[in-house]
Amino acid sequence: MTNDQPIEVDLTRAIEAMLFVSDEPIPVVALAAAVSQPVKAVQQALHELVADYDGESGGARRGFELREVGGGWRMYVRSDFDEIVGDFVSVRQPSRLSQAALETLTVIAYRQPVTRSQVAQVRAVNVDSVVRTLVSRGLITESGVEPVTGATLYSTTELLLQHLGINSLEELPEISPLLDDGQDGFHE
Secondary structure, X not given: OOOOOOOOOOHHHHHHXXXXXXXXXXXXXXXXXXXXXXXXXXXXXXXXXXHHHOOOOOOOOOOEEEEEEOOEEEEEEOHHHHHHHHHHHHHHOXXXXXXXXXXXXXXXXXXOOEEHHHHHHHHOOOOHHHHHHHHHOOOEEEEEEOOOOOOEEEEEOHHXXXXXXXXXXXXXXXXXXXXXXXXXXOOO
16 A cells, blocks of 8 residues: 555544544534545434444444534433443542642652652642642552651552553653753742
8 A cells, every 4th residue: 555545444433433532512514524524424424323322233222322412423321321320420530630739749740759848839839638639539649758857758659650541650751851940049
């Protein structure tokens, strides 16, 4: 195959993949543009997916469905499973972290093991409640005691690595060498 020939793509599965990663309805025109296909072909593929998910194509009825809402198409949990999925999301899946929690987590990840006061010094705000939240979510843990002050040291956990999709802290992006770490104070 040469570089001049287009790659043959299964239109229905390409649309399914885009819908799978989208968290809001995607208009038919946007789907058609993304796959470089006519709107009519995309509409046909969408109807095939609806039939497939509903079990009309000979397969099993899926736990999710494809609906046209808000000017576009989106996958939803089938109403039969609303209660189960709702319980799972509210109990098992923590809500998103606040900006303060993300900033605190970043300081801990890059400077660990670190005390609360060291994190507070970098962020220039009190971080006590944020650290408690991060511990309760299992993203950081107490990892020892600072020998001079006796303060608790904090480090990140394996759960954080899993959430970030990395195997070790060495895979974290480098902090820009252009940014001053503030250790030398301000210079005029």
